[in-house]
Amino acid sequence: MKKLIPILIVIFFVLLIGRAYHTLYYFSTTSMAQVPIEKNDSFALAVTDSLVLPLDSMTSPGVAVNEQYISFEGKSNLAFLNFVSRNIYLYDLHHNAIINVIHLDSLGFSAEDGVQGFCMITPDSVLIYSYKKSRWTLIHEQKGKLAQGDMGMDKHSFLTVYPFVTTYAPMQYDHENKQVYFTGPSTAFGDYTRDKQRNVLISLNLQTGQATNHVNYPETYWQANWGGLAGFERLSYCLNPTDGLLVFSFMADHTLTIYNTEDGSIDHAIAPSTFFTPLKSFDFHPMLVDFHKPEIEQRYAQSFAYLNIVYDPYRKMYYRFTDFPSDSGQKQNSIILLTDRFERVGEIVLPANRYNINNYFVSETGFFIKRKDVHNDESLVYDCFQPEHIKSADHP
Secondary structure, eight states: OTTHHHHHHHHHHHHHHHHHHHHSOOOOOOBOOOOOOOOOOOEEEEEEEEEEEEOOTTOOGGGEEEEEEEEETTEEEEEEEETTTTEEEEEETTTTEEEEEEETGGGTOOGGGOEEEEEEEETTEEEEEETTTTEEEEEETTTEEEEEEEOOSOTTOTTOOOOOOOSSSOOEEETTTTEEEEEOOOOOOSOHHHHHTOEEEEEEETTTOOEEEEEEOOGGGTTOBOOGGGTTOOEEEEEETTTTEEEEEETTOSEEEEEETTTOOEEEEEOOOTTOOOOBOBSSOGGGGGGGHHHHHHHHHTSOEEEEEEEETTTTEEEEEEEEEOTTSSEEEEEEEEETTOOEEEEEEOOTTSEEEEEEEEOSSOEEEEESSOOOTTEEEEEEEEEEEOOSSSOO
């Protein structure tokens, strides 16, 4: 009998693994169809100026992230996070000079917190997100900690969204309804019901501390494996505070997903690129992503993808980034121009290897994108873009 016990244990695990393998079925390869594109562009983006901001001895261009333009009481400031020193710098854009440094270490944050992003709530208060603890903290520069809380969700639920904060997916503060928004891309499970319910948006009520989930991955992502965050599951979003809209750009989706913060309704708008080439999902199960990273990286390097979405409230335009392989084999970026009614009016190609498209901000002056070809460790350099009407025989 004792000899049978190990045999029975082995049989049990073989059956269990067989059941799991049957459950983790392979996906059939999914293609994204070609969408007709209007060729008659009427607008382009043109460089009209440059901005040079001096850096202190603790900051290099590579560690400056999460740029945020702040306009309070008639003052024009730019803030960014040095994620190494855990300092938040505020610049006076009228004088191109540092006017304040918020030292997060002195406010109780350490490397163990994993500070990933911030959001200025008032000129003196800032919301900090620590990704290692999935924790938000509201800090006042003089009064210290005002409030703190975890995201308040069931960490064992497959619907849980953990925030992922970057410049292209920042914390967005809506002054009208006192809500802070985060995005959190989540991995596919390979289960139709679950994949339909994958959330990407967290809404945090600063007054109550309650966090709720909204917005799902679009249908393109259901029952298809797009390679996780290393592949095509990353997303970007922006806030249009005037119309109360959050607009999402998914890497493998022609359409923009539009969430109305007032009534919770969801709409879609097609915003395709001229440079689009058909995309295919992967044919291995999404739970096996870690075993296929070289394949994912190669596919991504050879494929088109939609990237960041930016709203420009001063010119009432949306800018949607893409990247695509050029004839030389290198990746290049384009920017699709849309009106605030999501009408496609143009697309430009950025010069190769000139810009860091994940570092940008919008102000009254224009749309600023950080240069990466300027080899200067003492300053940040941005080019200022403005939409310009294209004059031609068709567009006098």
